[in-house]
Amino acid sequence: MSHPWFPTSPCGTGCLSGREDQVGPVRRWWRLTAVVLVVLASFLVLPVLALVGARGREWLVRQVFRSVLLTMGVRLEVSGGDGLAARGRGALVVNNHTSWLDIVAVNAVRPMRAVAKKDIASWPVLGWLVSAAGSVYVHREGLRSLAGTVARLTEVLRAGSMVNVTPEGTTWCGLTRGRFRPAMFQAAIDGGVPVLPVALRFRMRDGSATTAPAFIGDETIVDSVGRVAALRGLVLEVHVLDELAPGRAADRRELAAMAEAAVNTVLTPARTHQNALRAAETASLNQ
Structure with missing residues (x-):
């Protein structure tokens, strides 16, 4: 059970449109088989x-x-x-969080260490690779581990590593998003390293937005992988934005807000949708 402090997302299976083009069953099973082969090959890479x-x-x-x-x-x-x-120096790389594919995309551009939930260590392929990269794991059972995680992250950044963090704290559907929580930004300030915002956006080949890759609700990683394998024409955009020097912010909250604003410059349509959703929720509560 997660501590109430940790963020939760209202996104669930109702956020999935299900209207995206899909490949046939043969192509779907070939993709899943190929991923299994990648798993096996990744274990062979370990001694190398x-x-x-x-x-x-x-x-x-x-x-x-x-x-x-x-x-x-x-x-x-x-x-x-x-x-x-x-x-030649450390950097805190932060991005919005929608899917397990977020980890894949960032590391497909530049492999790096990460701050990740402890349960990711048990995931096939991704868990092994993320652990092998020297990731810093955070436990969601309580707050006592948070200070130690920030201190460990500070050490890693000072040592010159780039570390990927998802400051929303959990996954969202992509059309709605969470706030960037400030805790991990303290490590960038204490370590004297810049923050590098990265905006991730999923769309279909025809340009339409999609929530299908989202890893949300109570589904398992197997459920999410199977849904992605069925999609035809999925595109994942990675926008690496200008770095933010920690000295530009008065504190970690301001630094988090600056990084979130930078990401929002790319994800404006999603932000507009989120504001509409919040307005609807507020109206319903006032009725």
């Missing part, structure tokens, strides 16, 4: 990682994540990807 240098490890891990996207029929479109290039 200890034998190659940092660049070799990064290249191999990137290929695994890209293979996941390729086998699932997801087209990756990246803008500003140079912002994730090696920089």
Whole structure:
């Protein structure tokens, strides 16, 4: 049971439109089979990682994540990807959170460490890769572990690592979004490293928005993977935005708000939808 402090999303299966074009059953099962093959291949890569240098490890891990996207029929479109290039110093990379594909996309552009929920460690492929990258796990059972997580994250950033964080704290459907929680931004301030906002947006090949990739409600990772495997023409946009120096903000709350505003410059349509939803919820409560 999660502590009440931790964010929860109102998104559930009712947020899934189900109107997207789908591939046939043969293509769907081929994709799922191919993902299993990627799982097996990733385990074969493990001994090799200890034998190659940092660049070799990064290249191999990137290929695994890209293979996941390729086998699932997801087209990756990246803008500003140079912002994730090696920089010789740490950076806190923050993005909106919709799907398990978020982790795949960021690491397909640039493999990096992450702050992730503890249960992700048990996921097939992603769990192993995220753990192998030296991720910092956060427990949702209570607040006592939060200070230790921020302190550990600060150390990792100071050591020069780029670390991916999803400050919404949970997944949303993509049309609605959560606020960026400020806790992890304290690590960027304490570590003296910049924040690098990344906006992720899912759409279909015809340009229409989709909620199908969302990992929401009580569904399992297997349910979500199966739904993505059935989609025809899924596109995942990765927009790497300008970095934010920690000194530009008075505190972690302002830094979080600045990063959220930067992401919203890309996700304006989704934000408009969210404001409409909040207005409807407020109206219903006042009735």
